[in-house]
Amino acid sequence: MIKSCRLLTFGSVSQRIPGVTPSARPALPAALDEAAHRCLVAGFAGTTTVPDDLVELIHRGLGGVILFTRNIRDADQVRELTSTLRNLRSDLLIAIDNEGGGIGHLVTAGAPEVPGNYALGVVDDPALTAACADALAAHLASLGIGVSYAPVADLQHRGENPIVRTRAFGSDPAVVARHLEAWISATEARGVASCAKHFPGHGGTVTDSHYELAVDPRESTELDLAPFRAAIGAGVPMLMSAHVVFPALDPALPATLSPYILGELLRGELGFDGVLVSDALEMKAIADGYGEAAGARLALAAGADQVIVAVPELATTLACRDAVLGALRDGSLGEERVGEAAARVRRLADRYATPAVPGEAGSEEAGLAAARRAVDKGELASAVAGAYVVDLFPRPHPALNWGGESLVSAVREVDPGADGVAVAGEPEDREEAVAEVLKEAAGRPLVVATCDAELYPWQGWVKKALVAARPDAVLVATGLPGAGDAGAVLSYGRGRVNLRAVAEVVAEPRTGTAPRP
Incomplete structure (x- = not known):
């Protein structure tokens, strides 16, 4: 929680000058008062x-x-x-x-x-x-x-x-x-x-x-x-x-x-x-x-x-x-x-202070084009259809305008027959989470995505356990690649277009297929 201003910091309005109340303090010249406000x-x-x-x-x-x-x-x-x-x-x-x-x-x-x-x-x-x-x-x-x-x-x-x-x-x-x-x-x-x-x-x-x-x-x-x-x-x-x-x-x-x-x-x-x-x-x-x-x-x-x-x-x-x-x-x-x-x-x-008339809108395609060009396919031989996707990532930073998007939702847009689970933050029971993924992914391709696993060891633990049971799993890294991401498909970011570009590489496009419930 953000702390409020301390009561005794140097120069704080809360400091008291003996015999002088804040309202009694002399006013600054108007030009200086205005200048001070400009700095905020x-x-x-x-x-x-x-x-x-x-x-x-x-x-x-x-x-x-x-x-x-x-x-x-x-x-x-x-x-x-x-x-x-x-x-x-x-x-x-x-x-x-x-x-x-x-x-x-x-x-x-x-x-x-x-x-x-x-x-x-x-x-x-x-x-x-x-x-x-x-x-x-x-x-x-x-x-x-x-x-x-x-x-x-x-x-x-x-x-x-x-x-x-x-x-x-x-x-x-x-x-x-x-x-x-x-x-x-x-x-x-x-x-x-x-x-x-x-x-x-x-x-x-x-x-x-x-x-x-x-x-x-x-x-x-x-x-x-x-x-x-x-x-x-x-x-x-x-x-x-x-x-x-x-x-x-x-x-x-x-x-x-x-x-x-x-x-x-x-x-x-x-x-x-x-x-x-x-x-x-x-x-x-x-x-x-x-x-x-x-x-x-x-x-x-x-x-x-x-x-x-x-x-x-x-x-x-x-x-x-x-x-x-x-x-x-x-x-x-x-x-x-x-x-x-x-x-x-x-x-x-x-x-x-007053932006110029913007003229024509910027390119709507530039972002996706850049994200597609950035993707590294790693050791992926071919896309998979009907996959079960487990997307592991840390709880979004306060600076992020996170709207719930994940690699799961991005893959489903490409392949409506795909399904999966987005795990935002360490699960309470890692073993139970791994068991549930393996159960849901039985008989289907498995995609395991991590994000900055070097900083969040729980992701590496979950990935290792899943790959031990499913060595055929497709690996994806959506953050900054680390030593444990060798051979993985790399997006170099978790922006929406980054996730879309990875989904296009990992998933086999299919139309006319109802999404899994």
Whole structure:
């Protein structure tokens, strides 16, 4: 559960100055108050109405809002919502996570289906990557959304990494760089702002910063700056910081809070002058160690231009806002620093607050074409008909807009005579689960799919037990391939088009066959 702002964090509105109540504190000059609000990006609840507290924030100069699945019902509703928000303030930036490959929130609003970045890197056709990015950006523009927190610029280095994986274009800096350039250029052509993340890289960690502070222990010469240099060279207007400690750069502070990383390295050495936005402050890497309110103050002081507070409860955003205002009053956050940040946000809003007319829709076929080209058939000799499919995968990450899709449902679309079970998370009784699968699959082809089994040993156990009883089983890996996936059919992702492409390889197409009950 997301923690609320601590009551005693530095600069928090909850700190009390003897003899002075919050209402008695002197008001900041209007221009400075507006500048401070420009530095905030807020999440909120609701699909058609705008909460009163958010209306007040917008009128005072709020820099942006971030939409999530909770704000999305259908395309018409999203257009109505973005129009309402923009009518409150025409230079409000409206943003969303929209990476593709299942990382997004617009499925019910008709989002184009594209594979994750790793599959695009495997295909290694920048024109195809550009077509996928164009499809996503055109859809955003049609909905009135001007900022896409994508693409991922991280390199996938370590098999133990739990957060980057197939979200990355790969582990080769040159491959990642050319696909970043293609993505950024295509998004820009649609009048939508892209945002390369997570600076200076999350791929060398073994920890997910959503849940705890992550550390990348490598030497400075080994860090993954090349993709970010390429993104900056391609004109990316935004970067997002990582809640990761890099001892070689700053022994104590995560990048989001580090003046050296955001200042001397990013602004100085790399020469980035676009908007630097923090990853969400309620992520435990910041919330547990500092508190969201102190995190907001420290990030802005370190060199961030905007901080994201993505939780729907606006009380957290208001506490972070008040911490920033309090820091401006007591001088712990400089007026010049906030003015500089706000000026960058204004320049960004001038270009992207109102997306250009999108023109023709992007290609509906690019995503599936890319997913099909990425599939590796492994040792599969031929497709099977009427299979029983067991799809093993971890419980979906909160960042995923998971709608219940699985390889089972994808195979059934190709072969209505197929059947199976989707297992999202470790079963309570592994042996019982294996026995049930073997019983249901008796006399039929068996397909066993795993996803990132290196991270989730229960999947390897279940697969091994099934293959021991059914050595004829067809093996599929839907995540980042690992050592145990030799010979398996590989999709390099679990996006809907990834699953569809694998299903077309594994299942024998049949029509006129009633699905199994």
